[in-house]
Structure formats: structure tokens, C-alpha cells
Amino acid sequence: MAAHWQALLFLAVVFAAVSLASATQWMVGDGGGWRAQFNKTGWADGKTFRVGDTLMFMYPAGNHTVIQVDKEDFAACNVETNSKLGAWxxxxxxxxxNKPGKMxxxxSVExxxxxxxxxVINVVGDGAAPAPAPVEPASPPSSAPAMGYTVGGAVAVAGAVLASVLAF
Known part of the structure; x- marks a missing residue:
């Protein structure tokens, strides 16, 4: 009976890992990070951002900020906005x-x-078409780390362990 409960607990862990498999951490700007004239890089082009993913903004602290605003304040570069949705x-x-829609x-540095x-990005929710693999820059610096990744490898390992448990 204990083995039965262990197998059920293991299956719960596997299903939790599967839900994480679709989450991607996106390094904004890839190896160049969050920087001046960022909008001219086309970094978000061709990427599918999903609910559950995260954006990682990397920059020298004190030199830049990350402010989330609404569409109107974005278009006007209104740094004095009262509609800040987030600030980092x-x-x-x-x-x-954590929700579908434009972000x-x-x-906010002058x-x-x-x-x-x-x-600006568009976040898609559940039921959307599968996300393509993250796009690497055409010629990344040799020291640049991988910028978009999933935890699908953990699911493969969990599946192999599950097969072993069920065969046992």
C-alpha cells in the first residue's frame, strides 16, 4: 500500500514538472541586456511570450530602470505617470x-x-499555438549565455523515473 501512495505522490510531482516545462525565462536583450536604443533591436520579434514565462531585465543598477505602464504612457514616454503598473x-x-495581453x-531615466x-510584448494565454523555440541573435558574443530556455529536460528525466517506478 505504501508503494501505491509513493507512486501517486511521484505522479503529482511529474505533473507539476510538466506544467513548468512550458515556462520560459527570457533575458531581455539577450547578451546585450536592457540598454539604450533597445527598441531598435527588434528583440521581441518572432518570440511568443506565454502566461507563466518571465522576463529578466539585466542592466547596471543605477544606470537604468524598468517601468511597466499602460499603452498611452508608453507611446508618450510619460515618466511622470501615475499609471505605473510595476517598477524595478x-x-x-x-x-x-501572469496574464495574457499587451505589456x-x-x-524612466531622463x-x-x-x-x-x-x-512592448504580447503575452498569450492557454490554448494558443505552441511557442516556437526561442530565437538566438544572429551572431551572439562567444561569452553570451543561453537566453531563452525551458525546463523540459526535467520532464524527460521525470518520465524516465516514472517508467522505472511503474515497471517495478
Whole structure:
């Protein structure tokens, strides 16, 4: 009977891992990070952002910020906005994508937004078409780490362990 409960507990862990398998951590700007004239890079082009993913904004703390605003304040680069939906300042900021829809971000340091340090993404919810693999930059620096990744490998390992348990 104990083995039965252990197998059920293991299956619960596997199903939890499967739900994580679709989550992607996106390093905004890839190896270049969150930087001036960011909007001119086309970084978000061709990427599918999903509920459960996260955006990682990396930049020298004190040099930039990440402010989430509405569409109108984004278009106007309104840094004096009262409609801030989020604000991050650490230089190592992780923003969860927890609902579908458009999200608008910019740097609130004077002149940075008007100089193109802004990002708009569309987050899709459940039931959307499968996400393509994250797109690597055409010629990343040799020291650049992988920028978009999933935890699908953990699911493969969990599946192999599950097969072993069921065969036992």
C-alpha cells in the first residue's frame, strides 16, 4: 500500500514538472541586456511570450530602470505617470508574465525612453499555438549565455523515473 501512495505522490510531482516545462525565462536583450536604443533591436520579434514565462531585465543598477505602464504612457514616454503598473530598479529584475495581453515597459531615466529604451510584448494565454523555440541573435558574443530556455529536460528525466517506478 505504501508503494501505491509513493507512486501517486511521484505522479503529482511529474505533473507539476510538466506544467513548468512550458515556462520560459527570457533575458531581455539577450547578451546585450536592457540598454539604450533597445527598441531598435527588434528583440521581441518572432518570440511568443506565454502566461507563466518571465522576463529578466539585466542592466547596471543605477544606470537604468524598468517601468511597466499602460499603452498611452508608453507611446508618450510619460515618466511622470501615475499609471505605473510595476517598477524595478535592481539591475537584475525578474518580471512574471501572469496574464495574457499587451505589456509595455520603458526606462524612466531622463531621455532613455525617448531614445528607444522601451519594449512592448504580447503575452498569450492557454490554448494558443505552441511557442516556437526561442530565437538566438544572429551572431551572439562567444561569452553570451543561453537566453531563452525551458525546463523540459526535467520532464524527460521525470518520465524516465516514472517508467522505472511503474515497471517495478
Amino acid at each position: 530598479y535592481s539591475g537584475n529584475d525578474v518580471v512574471p508574465l 509595455w515597459f520603458f526606462c 531621455g532613455h525612453c525617448n531614445n528607444g529604451m522601451k519594449l
